[in-house]
Amino acid sequence: MSDYPRLARQLEALLDSRDWLTNAAQTCAFIMQEIPDLNWAGFYLQRRAETLILGPFQGKPACNPIPFSKGVCGGAARTRQTQRVDDVHSIADHIACDAASRSELVIPIVVDGALWGVLDLDSPRPARFTRDDQTGIEHLVATFIAASDFSG
Template sequence: MQKQKFYDLLNQQAQGLIDGESNFIANMANLSALLFTNMDDINWAGFYLMDTEQELVLGPFQGNPACIRIPVGKGVCGTAASELKTQLVKDVHAFEGHIACDAASNSEIVIPVYKQGKIFAVLDIDSPSLARFDEQDKMGLEAIVKSFEETL
């Protein structure tokens, strides 16, 4: 299936899951499960929430146990939170300051989530394959995050 069609369908499913639900924890849990069960070649999908201005804390996810706290500005998730932009990393081992929560992860994409114009969380997806994510994944996942932001 063409990636854009895949993400259009996935976004429709995401909207169906979260439409009318205001509890962000429930929505994050369902979105994590939706992404984890529908995306090929990934080993982790979930959210880190802003806990303080300096730290992210683990939120709902699917996959192996993960790091609980990540300083803003550290690792791929912390960089996404500090730079306020999506991080598409083809090889996490070449990313300066990478935090290895799962040694099996080799590539990663992290998308900031905003609430009322401020960073609220990040969506983090890992893959055991190098260069798993591309610009089409970035656009598709950013659209899903935008749908989620509308519930916040």
């Protein structure tokens, strides 16, 4: 089990730039290094209406673009609610970028009331993400948001 309060403090110290792009890249690398059993960690950004566009990530090449109407990432963007999926193969419209992925956690990122994007985490282990993981990683997302300037 990860020590999320410690990880949040470490991430806060790491994010010494207000630049959202730098902070997004650092956040992905940090999560991939510190959270066990992940095979992908990255951001999808809302840069077009009802569509997520690939942003900074760690892992294998990814699917792009993702419409809000499809997949776990699209569901998180559409509903603005975290999606925690124990078995991605049970989701009819799951977008399989990496066949090794078995579970997924997607956290919407809302800045000033508008959807900015999502943080997507994939694991090759079924049911990898617990409620505690969800809460802890949502806190890491809040740390990323607080450290970043999204105006530019």
